[in-house]
Amino acid sequence: MAKPAHRPGTPRPRRTLLLFLALVVALYGLLVGVDLKHDDGGVWKPRLGLDLQGGTRITLQAEASSGDVTPEKLREARDIIDQRVNATGVSEAEVTTQGGNQVIIEIPGERRGNIVDQVGKTAQLRFRLVWGQAQGATGQPLDEAARAKAEKAVADVDWTKLSLDQMIAAETDSPATLPKQYADGVAALQQLAAGFQCSPDGNQVEDVPSRPLVTCDPTNGQVFILSPSVIEGSQVKKAEQVYDSQRSQWVVSIAMRDAGSKAFEAVTTALTPQQKSFAIVLDGEVLSAPTSQAVIRNGQSQIQGTFTSTTSKVLANQLTYGALPLTFKVNGVSVEGPSLAGSQLQAGLLAGGVGLVLVMGYLLLYYRGLGLVAIGSLLMAAAVSYAMVLLLGQSLGFTLTLPGIAGLIVAIGITADSFIVLFERIRDEVRDGKSLRLAVESGWERARRTILAADGVSLLAAVILFIFAIGVVRGFAFALGLTTIIDVIVVFLFTKPLMSLLASTRFFGKGHKLSGFDAAHLGIGERAVDQSGPARTRTGGRA
Amino acid sequence: MGRLSSFGQHLYTGRVSVDFVGRRRLWYAISVVIILVSTLGFVVQGFNLGIEFKGGVELTAKVQQADSATADRLTRAIDEAGVPEAGDPIVTTSGRDTIRIDVRALTQDQTATLEKALTDAGATEVSQNLIGPSWGKQVASKALTGLLVFLVVVVVFIAAYFRDWRMSLAAVVALAHDVLITAGVYAWSGFEVTPATVTGFLTILGYSLYDTVVVYDKVRENTHGVLASNRRTYAEQANLAVNQTLVRSINTSVTALLPVLALLVVGVGVLGSGPLKDLALALFIGMAAGTYSSICIATPLAVQLRERDPAVKAHTKRVLARRAKDAQVAADQAGADDAEPVAAGEQGSADRAFGERRQPSRPPRSARKGGSGSSGR
Numbered sequence: 001m002a003k004p005a006h007r008p009g010t011p012r013p014r015r016t017l018l019l020f021l022a023l024v025v026a027l028y029g030l031l032v033g034v035d036l037k038h039d040d041g042g043v044w045k046p047r048l049g050l051d052l053q054g055g056t057r058i059t060l061q062a063e064a065s066s067g068d069v070t071p072e073k074l075r076e077a078r079d080i081i082d083q084r085v086n087a088t089g090v091s092e093a094e095v096t097t098q099g100g101n102q103v104i105i106e107i108p109g110e111r112r113g114n115i116v117d118q119v120g121k122t123a124q125l126r127f128r129l130v131w132g133q134a135q136g137a138t139g140q141p142l143d144e145a146a147r148a149k150a151e152k153a154v155a156d157v158d159w160t161k162l163s164l165d166q167m168i169a170a171e172t173d174s175p176a177t178l179p180k181q182y183a184d185g186v187a188a189l190q191q192l193a194a195g196f197q198c199s200p201d202g203n204q205v206e207d208v209p210s211r212p213l214v215t216c217d218p219t220n221g222q223v224f225i226l227s228p229s230v231i232e233g234s235q236v237k238k239a240e241q242v243y244d245s246q247r248s249q250w251v252v253s254i255a256m257r258d259a260g261s262k263a264f265e266a267v268t269t270a271l272t273p274q275q276k277s278f279a280i281v282l283d284g285e286v287l288s289a290p291t292s293q294a295v296i297r298n299g300q301s302q303i304q305g306t307f308t309s310t311t312s313k314v315l316a317n318q319l320t321y322g323a324l325p326l327t328f329k330v331n332g333v334s335v336e337g338p339s340l341a342g343s344q345l346q347a348g349l350l351a352g353g354v355g356l357v358l359v360m361g362y363l364l365l366y367y368r369g370l371g372l373v374a375i376g377s378l379l380m381a382a383a384v385s386y387a388m389v390l391l392l393g394q395s396l397g398f399t400l401t402l403p404g405i406a407g408l409i410v411a412i413g414i415t416a417d418s419f420i421v422l423f424e425r426i427r428d429e430v431r432d433g434k435s436l437r438l439a440v441e442s443g444w445e446r447a448r449r450t451i452l453a454a455d456g457v458s459l460l461a462a463v464i465l466f467i468f469a470i471g472v473v474r475g476f477a478f479a480l481g482l483t484t485i486i487d488v489i490v491v492f493l494f495t496k497p498l499m500s501l502l503a504s505t506r507f508f509g510k511g512h513k514l515s516g517f518d519a520a521h522l523g524i525g526e527r528a529v530d531q532s533g534p535a536r537t538r539t540g541g542r543a
Numbered sequence: 544m545g546r547l548s549s550f551g552q553h554l555y556t557g558r559v560s561v562d563f564v565g566r567r568r569l570w571y572a573i574s575v576v577i578i579l580v581s582t583l584g585f586v587v588q589g590f591n592l593g594i595e596f597k598g599g600v601e602l603t604a605k606v607q608q609a610d611s612a613t614a615d616r617l618t619r620a621i622d623e624a625g626v627p628e629a630g631d632p633i634v635t636t637s638g639r640d641t642i643r644i645d646v647r648a649l650t651q652d653q654t655a656t657l658e659k660a661l662t663d664a665g666a667t668e669v670s671q672n673l674i675g676p677s678w679g680k681q682v683a684s685k686a687l688t689g690l691l692v693f694l695v696v697v698v699v700f701i702a703a704y705f706r707d708w709r710m711s712l713a714a715v716v717a718l719a720h721d722v723l724i725t726a727g728v729y730a731w732s733g734f735e736v737t738p739a740t741v742t743g744f745l746t747i748l749g750y751s752l753y754d755t756v757v758v759y760d761k762v763r764e765n766t767h768g769v770l771a772s773n774r775r776t777y778a779e780q781a782n783l784a785v786n787q788t789l790v791r792s793i794n795t796s797v798t799a800l801l802p803v804l805a806l807l808v809v810g811v812g813v814l815g816s817g818p819l820k821d822l823a824l825a826l827f828i829g830m831a832a833g834t835y836s837s838i839c840i841a842t843p844l845a846v847q848l849r850e851r852d853p854a855v856k857a858h859t860k861r862v863l864a865r866r867a868k869d870a871q872v873a874a875d876q877a878g879a880d881d882a883e884p885v886a887a888g889e890q891g892s893a894d895r896a897f898g899e900r901r902q903p904s905r906p907p908r909s910a911r912k913g914g915s916g917s918s919g920r
Contacts, residue, residue: 032645476822
């Protein structure tokens, strides 16, 4: 119940309006500055999400079985995957973590669903000894029951007691030389290998480091019986492709860490005299099974093979980045074609445009002259929102997605509501018999509280949505929260001062027929806006 | 429009008044019926879970003309692509030039084979979306956590702002009302439940409470100090608040629903499928329900709870007793009343009477200032 005397200070609408306009100009000035710095003209277009410009998005999910999924591990995995993606020659890929257990790879503009094979698949790299190999299956494929039985027989044996020497002996002599308690397991392994069907499209094999493994090399169909893991992939310090000019061929050079170097030395010492090989296993499939040609003491070795420039690079990448701290499974791959994305963008813009025009039409029809104030405010809110989307795109990498556009469209209504609340309050005050000038001030005092409380709830919703949501929902929440804040700024710094100024014009103050304040429109009969009956003695200000 | 405006004036003065608070049983009954009918939706019909919640591959093919002939051709192409895992694809046309094909989870290579088969069969561009079965569940479980946190925070916020936990409670009941109705209608519509739907639902939470807060704020204003005077009951003042914000409620819901309607029409008509229409449908129903519930559920319920407060109860009794006495006096002065309606009309805005004619007993205007906020001093 504010009385005129209690009103804090005299409002200075002109100054506030200028301040607001200066803010808007400053925003766009900032954009011009950024534009000049970058000089690629890309500043004036919002950064579009993949759903609007086309591209590939891969969602990798850390599996709970790979131990505790800690933020550090996830970040480490993200970095490795990032390197790996970049190593494939994709320049603009963005790799992010999400939701505490996911890594998202986004490659704009390109159809690179196949990249999954290189980044999503590669998870666990191990070095194992070759206990036996054959070209393809030597017997009939096993049926489900027989395979499950053999796998169980392998799993039932405790292989962890095997020493490195015993494992090496099993390769250099024969797996049959292993102590008796392993006989059943070895028999089962041979049974599995005999019936192993190698698919070039990938083989689902459970790769448990402490157990032997039956698997194959999908590129050539070789089936292997492999020892438990002797060196973990995390022991690889660095791998790179090197061109061996003497033999004129590509090789991959590997540098091991200390523990890996020692094991590698032991293995190569035993294998080299007999020209035996070891296998590099990646995610349960044999990546390469090079023959040991020299004793490696310092952990520096080379893998030779029939490599091309590309394949040696791929192998080097896989060796270097192969050891992720977590196991991932591919949770989603979406490849959006550019024209589908384009039509989504168009549809979003169309809906936004139509929505805005409809709202403006309604406001004009109902509020007449006042509607123009609302439309001006909406346009100001739109201008500020656009500038913020551009700026945040530059600074925080905010991308506009389809849900984001939907958020902006929904915000039209919530923004317009602030004006409606204000207008209705002012009109109520006018109905009470106040002059428009007074009505604007006292109506504002009431409307302000309502607008702040209501926008507070809306902002709260957006913030909580943003914190707890993942994926598309976030873009929506961000857009909603942003526009809610902009709404408050526009109402305080633009709409209200503008109303104060307009109240002293003849058109509005005298309640012109088209102003939205005419007596008939307000339903207050014949009396004019500023010559109200009952309150005539109390309304000090005249328009 | 003009009519709505003067209607607004009548609502403001109380000359036209819908008894939202008093006839709460009617509104409750209407809501219960709507809720029953819509919840029947997810009992009978169930939700049509999108591929995000089931896992699988969604292929979107751009074609010249999306008709059943093209759809058949593409279905045949899938069948003959030599990927047995892609059996029984669900093929739907979407928009004028897009065909959507849902198949079970496939590997990348298998998907690539299908893509090629589709391109050979005349699709100009194929987009693919491979989704693991847990993806949608994660979105949903995250959303649920967010929902719980949001509810707690908002309940505290509203209770603190209005200094009245009953308003919080009523607002949350109204919120549940909106969500149930939206969920039910969504189930009936047969639209797919996608992450966009979840987004829509979460937005409804915000909007529904936003709208309720606007109405509550007027109730707070009108009922401020109501207990100090014996002129009107708490319920009457609250009802006046609802009526006074009715025009705003109508205008706001129109301006909020128009853009959403545009989204819905564009989503269904132009795109045919995709997040826009899922989001828009959820929002459209939710916002409409939210406007209704702020007026017909949240406020009457808050008043009903408030009336159990002994102080309010006693006050209401006092006001009614005094009114009965006044009516007695008025009846004794019969005859003098004939001119009253005119007088009330002249009073215009200043008169918030609910049809009561007690001019003689009105205290001077200055004395009423602090009392009933509705008159806006």
